[in-house]
Amino acid sequence: xxxxxxxxxxxxxxxxxSASPTLPGARAGHGGAPAPTTLDLADLYGAPADPGGDxxxxxxxxGIPEVDLGEKLxxxxxxxxxxxxxxxxxxxxxxxxPSKRVLLGDAQAPLVLPSAQSYSSFVLLPLLxxxxxxxxxxxxxxxxxxxxxxxxxxxxxxxxxREVRRHMQHGHPQLTVADLFGTPLPRDLVQAERLSDIxxxxxxWLDRRVKIVDEYNRIPTRTQSxxxxxxxDGYVEAFDQIYEVGRSAWYLTANDDAxxxxxxxxxxxxxxxxxxxxxxxxxxxxxxxxVARIEGAVSPEAAVPAELVFTSAEHDRLLDEVLAVPxxxxxxxxxxxxxxxxxxxxxxxxxxxxxxKDTARLAGVDPHLVQVQDTGRDxxxxxxxQTSAGLSVRAxxxxxxxxxxxxxxxxxxxxxxxxxRAVLPFVLxxxxxxxxxxxxxxxxxxxxxxxxRVSWLRGMFDLACRQFDAAGLDGTDPVxxxxxxxxxxxxxxxxxxxxxxxxxxxxxxxxVAGQRKVxxxxxxxxxxxxxxxxxxxxxxxxxxxxx
Amino acid sequence: xxxxxxxxxxxxxxxxxLDPVVAQAVAAGANPAALxxxxxxxxxGFDRELSRVTPEHRAGWAVVLVEAxxxxxxNGDWGSRSLRxxxxxxxxxxxxxxxxxxxxxxxxxxxxxxxxxRQADLxxxxxxxxxxxxxxxxDGDRQAPAGEHGPAAEPMLTAEAGQALGVVAAWxxxxxxxxxAALxxxxxxxPARARAVLGLDGEADVPAVLAANAADPTxxxxxxxxxxxxxxxxxxxxxxHPTVLGGDGLxxxxxxxxxxxWLTADVHGQAWAPAPADAAPPVTPxxxxxxxxxxRWRRHTRGRVVLADSATSHELLLGATP
Numbered sequence: 001x002x003x004x005x006x007x008x009x010x011x012x013x014x015x016x017x018s019a020s021p022t023l024p025g026a027r028a029g030h031g032g033a034p035a036p037t038t039l040d041l042a043d044l045y046g047a048p049a050d051p052g053g054d055x056x057x058x059x060x061x062x063g064i065p066e067v068d069l070g071e072k073l074x075x076x077x078x079x080x081x082x083x084x085x086x087x088x089x090x091x092x093x094x095x096x097x098p099s100k101r102v103l104l105g106d107a108q109a110p111l112v113l114p115s116a117q118s119y120s121s122f123v124l125l126p127l128l129x130x131x132x133x134x135x136x137x138x139x140x141x142x143x144x145x146x147x148x149x150x151x152x153x154x155x156x157x158x159x160x161x162r163e164v165r166r167h168m169q170h171g172h173p174q175l176t177v178a179d180l181f182g183t184p185l186p187r188d189l190v191q192a193e194r195l196s197d198i199x200x201x202x203x204x205w206l207d208r209r210v211k212i213v214d215e216y217n218r219i220p221t222r223t224q225s226x227x228x229x230x231x232x233d234g235y236v237e238a239f240d241q242i243y244e245v246g247r248s249a250w251y252l253t254a255n256d257d258a259x260x261x262x263x264x265x266x267x268x269x270x271x272x273x274x275x276x277x278x279x280x281x282x283x284x285x286x287x288x289x290x291v292a293r294i295e296g297a298v299s300p301e302a303a304v305p306a307e308l309v310f311t312s313a314e315h316d317r318l319l320d321e322v323l324a325v326p327x328x329x330x331x332x333x334x335x336x337x338x339x340x341x342x343x344x345x346x347x348x349x350x351x352x353x354x355x356x357k358d359t360a361r362l363a364g365v366d367p368h369l370v371q372v373q374d375t376g377r378d379x380x381x382x383x384x385x386q387t388s389a390g391l392s393v394r395a396x397x398x399x400x401x402x403x404x405x406x407x408x409x410x411x412x413x414x415x416x417x418x419x420x421r422a423v424l425p426f427v428l429x430x431x432x433x434x435x436x437x438x439x440x441x442x443x444x445x446x447x448x449x450x451x452x453r454v455s456w457l458r459g460m461f462d463l464a465c466r467q468f469d470a471a472g473l474d475g476t477d478p479v480x481x482x483x484x485x486x487x488x489x490x491x492x493x494x495x496x497x498x499x500x501x502x503x504x505x506x507x508x509x510x511x512v513a514g515q516r517k518v519x520x521x522x523x524x525x526x527x528x529x530x531x532x533x534x535x536x537x538x539x540x541x542x543x544x545x546x547x
Numbered sequence: 548x549x550x551x552x553x554x555x556x557x558x559x560x561x562x563x564x565l566d567p568v569v570a571q572a573v574a575a576g577a578n579p580a581a582l583x584x585x586x587x588x589x590x591x592g593f594d595r596e597l598s599r600v601t602p603e604h605r606a607g608w609a610v611v612l613v614e615a616x617x618x619x620x621x622n623g624d625w626g627s628r629s630l631r632x633x634x635x636x637x638x639x640x641x642x643x644x645x646x647x648x649x650x651x652x653x654x655x656x657x658x659x660x661x662x663x664x665r666q667a668d669l670x671x672x673x674x675x676x677x678x679x680x681x682x683x684x685x686d687g688d689r690q691a692p693a694g695e696h697g698p699a700a701e702p703m704l705t706a707e708a709g710q711a712l713g714v715v716a717a718w719x720x721x722x723x724x725x726x727x728a729a730l731x732x733x734x735x736x737x738p739a740r741a742r743a744v745l746g747l748d749g750e751a752d753v754p755a756v757l758a759a760n761a762a763d764p765t766x767x768x769x770x771x772x773x774x775x776x777x778x779x780x781x782x783x784x785x786x787x788h789p790t791v792l793g794g795d796g797l798x799x800x801x802x803x804x805x806x807x808x809w810l811t812a813d814v815h816g817q818a819w820a821p822a823p824a825d826a827a828p829p830v831t832p833x834x835x836x837x838x839x840x841x842x843r844w845r846r847h848t849r850g851r852v853v854l855a856d857s858a859t860s861h862e863l864l865l866g867a868t869p
Binding site: 038039040041043044045160296297298299300302303 | 714717
């Protein structure tokens with residue numbers, strides 16, 4: 001294809017949707033129906049004509065086939081990358097067999113040519129956020145397409161670009177709580193005898209399925225706190241009135257999330273954000289596409305094909321289908337192993353439970369200073385030594401949710417390790433803080449990881465998986481077996497059996513104690529053993545009491 | 548626009564619905580001047596075909612026509628040689644008086660014509676559709692004469708009925724993939740519409756024709772021997788002489804120096820798909836394996852269906868025994 005034609009194609013054919021299947025080999029829908037061997041009505045027309053004109057196709061009502069939302073989501077992705085946002089990046093890489101690696105530059109930085117369909121994080125993560133109705137922070141310099149990306153998500157939810165712009169909230173230093181959520185009616189303010197008599201005129205953006213807050217780090221702290229409530233708990237409170245906003249997909253933008261805004265973003269608000277994705281720089285070889293867009297006065301957001309718009313019912317079903325993607329135990333186990341690496345800080349406490357980074361932080365001590373006292377530990381393989389905090393429960397919830405969405409997007413029947421690996425850096429980007437003074441970053445070749453946090457997080461996950469394999473934990477998991485045994489219930493377990501299990505727990509604990517060093521994941525194992533010990537001990541006491 | 552007062556009136560009446568459509572097309576890169584010319588071009592045909600339908604129905608068609616034209620112009624897919632132009636300005640308008648309450652049919656036609664582009668004879672498909680839409684039962688199942696629109700005796704086509712006719716017409720025009728669907732749908736059509744869309748004459752016994760074809764896919768009134776394949780250098784399929792490895796009368800496995808192929812063929816059309824090297828020919832239980840006969844042409848017979856290959860030809864012959 002000649003270059004000029006390539007530029008032209010990026011700017012034209014805006015109503016052209018990628019032909020199905022966008023991902024050969026993906027499940028056809030999530031109902032598991034096999035592909036037809038002969039052609040039928042739907043193959044000729046896409047779907048049977050709707051005699052009523054505008055009734056959406058729905059599940060199981062009179063034989064109209066259900067829309068394959070996974071395929072629709074992928075088509076939306078490809079429409080955005082092909083026509084709307086010029087982002088020719090494939091930084092979320094997947095492999096199907098070996099991928100070619102080319103080493104470039106003095107630093108011999110590897111460029112991977114992925115052997116499977118790969119994606120641009122700047123488009124993919126907002127789309128997954130749309131699917132799970134999560135909270136996405138888009139960061140990057142001005143003019144990088146952050147707001148445009150969020151705008152497209154609003155259009156995918158069925159609003160016109162004009163409506164999306166009208167509902168978009170723009171952060172500025174004078175933004176008040178009333179500006180953001182609504183104002184009490186002046187007549188009521190004068191006449192009301194009780195707070196509950198005051199009617200509040202709620203802002204209409206609150207009931208949108210896609211909510212956009214532009215430059216959220218320019219919002220004053222008090223208004224940020226109010227935003228936190230609606231973002232985290234889905235309701236707004238003013239003058240004793242409660243307004244439920246429901247579950248929405250949130251998009252926040254910031255030019256700089258490292259304190260460059262007008263106001264420091266409060267920690268709790270930052271923690272509520274599920275994923276953070278940075279706008280990648282413009283590739284100047286695609287300037288021609290930009291020129292064609294300017295010359296044609298093309299506005300992609302005004303030309304989103306109707307077929308890509310998700311109705312409210314489809315949006316609800318999308319989330320249900322994402323949540324239904326199973327997370328198999330082997331993947332869960334590796335995730336446990338990785339997540340358990342970070343909290344343990346041996347010299348932070350005397351009692352075992354308090355040997356955590358949280359203990360040090362709550363005492364006002366830099367965990368790094370405690371960490372350096374712990375000599376003899378392999379600082380390169382101890383992942384916990386690279387962070388200044390552990391993982392929160394909320395971070396793990398986000399990670400599981402987005403891993404499911406990733407698997408769903410790729411048409412997989414269950415979450416794979418590669419799905420977790422793909423989304424993990426974007427979920428943990430500001431939830432797992434690096435200890436910039438850690439020795440691991442001083443190793444030759446690893447200095448760049450201080451700034452490239454996505455590679456740092458992905459590298460830590462890879463290392464944790466390698467350690468998991470080296471320890472043979474896929475096949476050996478005595479603590480897991482003991483937990484499963486308890487999970488089977490205590491009904492009918494005799495006192496003798498309970499004592500046997502107690503002895504087994506103590507023996508397993510002795511084996512852990514026999515290892516010279518305790519690493520993060522063993523900390524979790526040890527506390528799980530203590531939990532099991534207590535459960536059986538209490539059960540024995542109950543048996544003795546009941547005679 | 549002055550030569551098409553009905554078109555003009557419909558556009559004015561639906562301005563509130565059409566303005567966003569036009570705005571979206573312009574946002575997507577449509578040249579406003581080209582769009583205006585394209586819309587003006589539709590006027591005479593619209594007034595001619597839809598003069599006898601109600602203003603409400605005219606308004607409905609005006610909206611779908613503008614949508615189709617706007618998308619085409621925005622994509623650079625509008626002109627006298629574009630498929631969308633043919634589907635909208637010729638086929639769609641010709642069908643519109645018979646489907647006046649169902650303008651949604653047009654969008655389906657646009658999608659279908661694009662999908663049938665390399666599978667079927669589109670002109671035959673369109674002609675069969677128009678013939679079937681105009682067909683009426685009674686009075687010897689006569690066809691509506693040219694210029695007579697909106698027959699009162701025959702119910703108007705719904706969008707669903709129009710789509711069903713389109714599937715049968717697609718099979719009849721060569722898209723063999725729709726064979727099973729067409730054989731399922733055709734018996735549910737009125738006799739006149741079934742005869743019209745199947746291209747049968749007024750005396751044909753539709754159920755008998757369909758039953759015979761369902762049993763032996765090459766059986767059809769007036770069917771002739773069909774030549775399939777051919778040398779690739781001359782626009783055909785094969786790089787060498789093809790050999791039939793077997794089949795069930797509809798689906799065959801064919802080998803040639805360039806690889807193996809699945810051939811699905813009946814009296815109206817054919818489809819080819821690459822087959823793996825270890826593919827085995829399909830066998831239908833109960834269909835007699837007559838084996839290959841000798842001579843220049845080796846005949847592979849399944850029921851009444853015969854597929855013949857030759858060591859000296861790049862073509863296969865498909866027909867039916869008497």
